[in-house]
Amino acid sequence: MARQERGIRTRREVLEAAAEVFAERGYAAATISEILSRAGVTKGALYFHFASKEELLRGVLEEQFTEKDIVPRESKLQEWVDVGMALAHRLPREPLLRAGARLMSDPKLQELFGRGPQVSWVGLTHRLLAQAGERGELLPHVVPGETAQFVVNAWNGVQLGSQIAADWTDLEKQVSVLFRHVLPAVAVPGVLLRIDTAPDRGERVVAEVERLPAPA
Amino acid sequence: MARQERGIRTRREVLEAAAEVFAERGYAAATISEILSRAGVTKGALYFHFASKEELLRGVLEEQFTEKDIVPRESKLQEWVDVGMALAHRLPREPLLRAGARLMSDPKLQELFGRGPQVSWVGLTHRLLAQAGERGELLPHVVPGETAQFVVNAWNGVQLGSQIAADWTDLEKQVSVLFRHVLPAVAVPGVLLRIDTAPDRGERVVAEVERLPAPA
Numbered sequence: 001m002a003r004q005e006r007g008i009r010t011r012r013e014v015l016e017a018a019a020e021v022f023a024e025r026g027y028a029a030a031t032i033s034e035i036l037s038r039a040g041v042t043k044g045a046l047y048f049h050f051a052s053k054e055e056l057l058r059g060v061l062e063e064q065f066t067e068k069d070i071v072p073r074e075s076k077l078q079e080w081v082d083v084g085m086a087l088a089h090r091l092p093r094e095p096l097l098r099a100g101a102r103l104m105s106d107p108k109l110q111e112l113f114g115r116g117p118q119v120s121w122v123g124l125t126h127r128l129l130a131q132a133g134e135r136g137e138l139l140p141h142v143v144p145g146e147t148a149q150f151v152v153n154a155w156n157g158v159q160l161g162s163q164i165a166a167d168w169t170d171l172e173k174q175v176s177v178l179f180r181h182v183l184p185a186v187a188v189p190g191v192l193l194r195i196d197t198a199p200d201r202g203e204r205v206v207a208e209v210e211r212l213p214a215p216a
Numbered sequence: 217m218a219r220q221e222r223g224i225r226t227r228r229e230v231l232e233a234a235a236e237v238f239a240e241r242g243y244a245a246a247t248i249s250e251i252l253s254r255a256g257v258t259k260g261a262l263y264f265h266f267a268s269k270e271e272l273l274r275g276v277l278e279e280q281f282t283e284k285d286i287v288p289r290e291s292k293l294q295e296w297v298d299v300g301m302a303l304a305h306r307l308p309r310e311p312l313l314r315a316g317a318r319l320m321s322d323p324k325l326q327e328l329f330g331r332g333p334q335v336s337w338v339g340l341t342h343r344l345l346a347q348a349g350e351r352g353e354l355l356p357h358v359v360p361g362e363t364a365q366f367v368v369n370a371w372n373g374v375q376l377g378s379q380i381a382a383d384w385t386d387l388e389k390q391v392s393v394l395f396r397h398v399l400p401a402v403a404v405p406g407v408l409l410r411i412d413t414a415p416d417r418g419e420r421v422v423a424e425v426e427r428l429p430a431p432a
Contacts, residue, residue, distance in 0.1 A: 111380055118377075150374070150393050157373020158366070161334075164327055177366050184401040 011049045012096070014039045015063055018056040019099030027057060027109060057112075064100040065117040067124060071208055076132035077187055078195050080125055081179050082205045084155055088175035089202030091159065092168035101159060101168075122152050129186075137191045147186055154178055173199045227265045228312070230255045231279060234272040235315030243273060243325060273328075280316040281333040283340060287424055292348035293403055294411055296341055297395050298421045300371055304391035305418030307375065308384035317375060317384075338368050345402075353407045363402055370394055388415045 017039035021030045032053060036046055050056045069086035073079050091097045103109050122145075129144035138144070158178050162171040179197040187195065233255035237246045248269060252262055266272045285302035289295050307313045319325050338361075345360035354360070374394055378387040395413040403411065 110376070115380075146393055147397065149377070150390070150397055153373040153377035153390070154370035154394070155373065156376060157369040157371065160326070160372060160376075161365070161369035164331075174366070174369070177362055178370070181363065181366055181401045182397050185397045185399070 007049075010041055010045050011059075014041060014046050014049055015056070015059050016096045016099070018050075019060045019063075019096050019103065022057065022060065022109075023099040023102040027053075027103070032056075057109075058116075060096070060100055060103070061109075061113055061116050063096050064113070065121045069205055069209055070124075070128075071205060071212075075137060075191055075195065076128050076135060077137050077183070077191055080128040080132065081183075081195060081197055082201065083125065083128070084151070084175055084179065085172065085197070085202035086205040086209070087155075087202070088159075088172045089206050092171055098168070101163065104156075118152060118156075122148050125152065137187060139186060139188055142186050147182075151178070151182060154182070172202055176201070223265075226257055226261050227275075230257060230262050230265060231272070231275050232311045232315070234266075235276045235279075235312050235319065238273065238276065238325075239315040239318040243269075243319070248272075273325075274332075276312070276316055276319070277325075277329055277332050279312050280329070281337045285421055285425055286340075286344075287421060287428070291353060291407055291411065292344050292351060293353050293399070293407055296344040296348065297399075297411060297413055298417065299341065299344070300367070300391055300395065301388070301413070301418035302421040302425070303371075303418070304375075304388045305422050308387055314384070317379065320372075334368060334372075338364050341368065353403060355402060355404055358402050363398075367394070367398060370398070388418055392417070 014035070018030075018035045021035050021038055025034070030053070032046070035056065036043060039046070050059060065087075069083055069090075070079055071082065073082070087097075091101060104113055126145050126148035129138070129142075129148055132138050133142065133144055155175065155178065158174045159168075159171065162168050162174050176197050176199040179195075183192055183195060183197065230251070234246075234251045237251050237254055241250070246269065248262070251272065252259060255262070266275060281303075285299055285306075286295055287298065289298070303313075307317060320329055342361050342364040345354070345358075345364055348354050349358065349360055371391065371394065374390045375384075375387065378384050378390050392413050392415040395411075399408055399411060399413065
């Protein structure tokens with residue numbers, strides 16, 4: 001068990017170092033040896049987890065989006081908002097997400113990101129919106145797949161704007177603004193009234209996730 | 217007059233060539249001599265308009281946003297929508313805008329873009345939204361500067377998503393989706409009802425602008 005935890009921590013440290021080196025040098029110019037010295041792990045430890053630079057990149061991209069911030073709620077629209085707000089809280093604080101977001105400036109990686117983690121994110125939010133529809137939370141004309149895709153794209157644009165203007169210090173506020181602008185087009189009035197889009201919503205969701213018992 | 221028109225056309229050709237070379241090679245690696253041979257103009261003609269590579273870059277960035285697509289309307293919210301829809305129509309069709317949007321993938325240029333043309337775009341849309349507010353078109357809680365900034369960021373995110381997924385072939389549809397999602401949070405019902413956000417709105421606005429008499 002202790003060995004397994006150490007393995008998870010090492011994997012995370014290697015991914016953080018890889019993400020930072022990729023973001024600073026560009027993916028093409030980055031070398032495994034620089035990632036090794038940044039992570040402070042042995043060559044054997046790195047290759048135990050990742051066979052190549054490509055696998056490191058795939059690992060970094062996969063970490064950019066996680067389903068762990070979903071806490072079951074009575075309102076599926078609230079779950080949908082929570083995923084976006086929790087990510088806005090995590091991104092400025094987690095080195096792997098910060099470096100990952102900077103990496104997205106590389107057009108070739110944008111493409112990989114667009115076809116990988118972003119597709120997962122659209123898929124998850126599409127499912128949540130479809131469930132919201134089944135429960136009668138959506139206005140009748142809403143097309144869940146369209147709304148899911150639009151909000152993921154808008155979230156990315158808001159992230160980029162916040163990165164350029166404020167080094168992400170206002171990201172939670174800006175993502176809150178996003179949901180306040182979109183929900184009236186999506187939610188029936190009785191649900192709209194009860195959805196929490198406050199800028200500190202993400203912080204509270206992340207705290208809640210961290211108090212949950214770890215999966216067995 | 218003929219000479220002046222020729223000068224305007226040459227300037228445009230040089231900017232298109234510069235934008236394309238910057239987008240293909242990256243700004244740092246681009247050379248004036250490659251821009252010259254791409255544009256098919258003389259060195260003298262290029263330097264008559266632009267003294268340096270930096271001035272070429274500034275010229276390309278300035279062309280990314282124009283106020284010429286504003287046609288006065290009874291509804292200022294419609295003018296605001298028209299600016300975003302017309303740009304969505306132009307971008308896939310105008311080499312200078314296509315290359316400019318691809319250029320934005322360079323993080324250093326993103327910064328310049330964020331502080332230059334994007335600030336102008338937010339400024340213009342902020343003014344239009346403030347005018348809409350004075351005319352009673354906005355819901356009482358709307359903060360024009362906040363909405364203007366959010367929609368410019370969201371527009372950029374939608375542009376990037378459409379570029380990656382569809383080489384911009386669905387950009388007009390996606391920007392139409394954007395405005396349909398945002399207007400209910402912004403417009404009073406009586407105005408909302410009359411705003412045209414159809415995907416072909418931008419095409420019609422651009423056609424209208426091109427029929428207008430040229431400024432004296």
